[in-house]
Amino acid sequence: MRGALLSEDERLIQATVREFADQVLIPNAPGYDERNEFPWDNVHALAELGMFGLTIDEEYGGSGGTTRQLAIAVEEIARGCGSTSTIFVAHLGLCTHFILRFGTEKQKQDWVQPLACAKKIGAFGLTEPLSGSDAAAMRTIVTKSKDHYVLNGTKLFTTNAAEAEIFLILATHDRAQRSRAIDAFIVERGTEGFTVNPQHGKMGMRATSTAELVFEDCEIPEENIIGAQGEGFGETMEILNSSRISIAAQCVGLAQAAYDASVDYAQRREAFGQRISGFQGLQWVIADMATDIEAARALVMRAATLRDEGLPFVTEAAMAKLFASRVAVESADRSMQIHGGTGYFAPTVVERLYRDAKVTEIYEGTSEIQRTIIARNLIGL
Numbered sequence: 001m002r003g004a005l006l007s008e009d010e011r012l013i014q015a016t017v018r019e020f021a022d023q024v025l026i027p028n029a030p031g032y033d034e035r036n037e038f039p040w041d042n043v044h045a046l047a048e049l050g051m052f053g054l055t056i057d058e059e060y061g062g063s064g065g066t067t068r069q070l071a072i073a074v075e076e077i078a079r080g081c082g083s084t085s086t087i088f089v090a091h092l093g094l095c096t097h098f099i100l101r102f103g104t105e106k107q108k109q110d111w112v113q114p115l116a117c118a119k120k121i122g123a124f125g126l127t128e129p130l131s132g133s134d135a136a137a138m139r140t141i142v143t144k145s146k147d148h149y150v151l152n153g154t155k156l157f158t159t160n161a162a163e164a165e166i167f168l169i170l171a172t173h174d175r176a177q178r179s180r181a182i183d184a185f186i187v188e189r190g191t192e193g194f195t196v197n198p199q200h201g202k203m204g205m206r207a208t209s210t211a212e213l214v215f216e217d218c219e220i221p222e223e224n225i226i227g228a229q230g231e232g233f234g235e236t237m238e239i240l241n242s243s244r245i246s247i248a249a250q251c252v253g254l255a256q257a258a259y260d261a262s263v264d265y266a267q268r269r270e271a272f273g274q275r276i277s278g279f280q281g282l283q284w285v286i287a288d289m290a291t292d293i294e295a296a297r298a299l300v301m302r303a304a305t306l307r308d309e310g311l312p313f314v315t316e317a318a319m320a321k322l323f324a325s326r327v328a329v330e331s332a333d334r335s336m337q338i339h340g341g342t343g344y345f346a347p348t349v350v351e352r353l354y355r356d357a358k359v360t361e362i363y364e365g366t367s368e369i370q371r372t373i374i375a376r377n378l379i380g381l
Contacts, residue, residue: 005301006072009069010068010069010072013054013065013069013072013073014072014073014076016049017049017051017072017073017076017077018076018079020045020046020049020076020080021076021077021079021080021081022080024041024042024045024080025042025077025079025080025081025084026079026080026081026349028041028042028081029080029081029082029083029084029207029349029352030346030347030349030352032081032083032206032207033083033206033207033346033347033352034206034346034347035207036200036206036207037207038087038162038163038207038208038209039081039083039084039087039207040163042081042084043084043087043118043121044118046077046084046088046118047117047118047119050062050063051073051077051088052088052091052092052096052115052116052117052118053116053117054069054070054073054092055067055069055070055092055097056092056096056100056112056115056116057100060100060108060109060112060113060116061112061113061116061117062116066304066308067242067245067304067305067307067308068301068304068305068308070092070093070245070246070249070304071245071246071248071249071300071301071304072249074088074089074246074249074250074253075249075250075252075253075256075297075300076253077250077253078249078250078251078252078253078254078257079253079254079256079257079260080253080257081207082204082205082250082253082254082352082353082356082357083205083206083207083208083356084207085250085253086159086205086208086250087121087159087160087207087208089243089246089247089250090122090123090124090159090160091115091118091121091122091123091160092115092122092246093239093242093243093246094122094124094168094239094240094243095115095122095123095124095160095164095166095167095168096112096115096116096122097239097242097243098124098168098184098226098235098236098239099111099112099115099168099186099226100112101235101238101239102184102226102227102228102235103226103227106223107186107223107226111166111186114166115166120164120165120166121160121163121164121165121166122160122164122165122166122167122168123158123159123160123161123164123166123167123168124158124159124167124168125155125158125161125167125168125169125170125187125213126138126155126170126236127155127156127157127158128140128153128154128155128156129154129156133365133366133368133369135170135233135236136178136179136182136233137178138153138170138171138172138175138182139153139154139172139175140152140153140154140155140169140170140171140172140215141153141171141172141173141175142171142172142173142183142185142220143173144173144222145219147221147222148219148220148221148222149185149219149220149221149222149224149225150217150218150219150220151169151171151185151187151193151194151215151218151219151220152215152216152217152218153171153215154212154213154214154215155169155212155213156199156212156213157199157210157363158210158211158212158213159208159209159210160208160209161196161198161209161210161211161213162196162198162209162211163209164189165188165189166186166188166189167186167187167188167189167213168184168185168186168226169184169185169186169187169213169215170182170183170184170185170232170233170236171183171185171232173229173230178233179233179234180230180233181230182230182231182232182233182236183225183227183229183230183231183232184225184226184227184232184235184236185220185224185225185226186220186224186226187215187218187220187224191218191219191220192218192219193215193216193217193218193219194213194214194215194218195213195214195216196211196212196213196214197211197212197213197214198210198211198212199211199212203355203358203359204352204354204355204356204357204358204359205355205356205359206355240364240365241313241314241317241318242307242317243364244303244317244318244320244321244364244365244370245300245303245304245307245313245317245320245321247321247324247325247360247363247364248296248299248300248303248317248320248321248323248324248325249300249304249324250328250360251296251321251324251325251327251328251357251360252293252296252297252300252324252327252328254328254331254332254353254356254357254360255289255292255293255296255324255327255328255331255332255357256293257349257353258289258328258331258332258334258335258350258353258357259286259289259290259293259331259335261335261339261348261349261350261353262285262286262289262334262335262338262339262350263277263286265338265339265342265343266282266286266338276338282338285334285337285338288334289331289334289335292327292330292331293327293331295323295327296320296323296324296327299316299319299320299323299324300320300324302316302320303316303317303319303320314373314377315373315374315377315378318365318370318373318374318377319370319374321364321365321370322367322370322371322374324360325357325360325361325367326361326367328357328360329357329358329360329361331353331357332350332353332354332356332357333354335350335353335354336350336351336354
């Protein structure tokens, strides 16, 4: 069922990453989560498989893959370890793709190549204390001084920040101009005036690192600006529109993991003199989970296909992210109910999935933002 309607290349990627998930990610996920430890072994192994360069042009060290192939890979990674999939998407879908799409040739040579093989980890700094969904309200300010730029401000909830060496940072040169005055820059770890402060206590995705980024008179070489001056907001929205397909695929993977755990448990657990899989009420829950997951997967692949074919896909990507994130959360909840008290305790997979799934309705555009995008596009606003 999960291999239907895929090309030969897509099936190969699916089989490769699925085997990796089964043999490496699933066995190691509980430990990384419990220790709040960045899964370096997973990252290095994915790099050896070529996954960090999957959609990167061959001339920059990638394999030139498609959005569909990326979605397939992300789903399988997320099925194995939600945290590893978040690290992967933030690195490739946000930081690397931004530079690949809007960077100069020299910038691509300098930064995309090491990112494509995960020799260096990338991070993306957008959210701030006073600007989450309203990204245009950012307060981080950039000023020009001779042959460099000066950054001042703070970013929050930056994924991969504790390990990253390359940071894609958004800043405004005129707060009053909002979206019309935002620029994108590369800031490298170790730059004077740049501090990374880890943030602790996340509900889920505990094997990822999340941090506050502080810029205090941080001087950035003028050649580190990415894209056109004043166009950073539009460039960011373009990248987020594409990356939402990957987040939706991540949601499908999390939901699939919850479904798999539910079926396995239902076939083993006995109550009232029989396996609980024999109870019609539970069978209906399983049926609903499977149907929702297949529907979410279809939305993801439709959005990915449209993007690959150069057709409008923004509405479909928002639909996929909106629906798939809800399916991930609901599947984790249903799986918890099937497992009962057993599922409420660590280190059961369902306990971790329950915590991991919720953030998918929040990051890279909340569900409310997705509804706004969908409605405005449909109505023509």
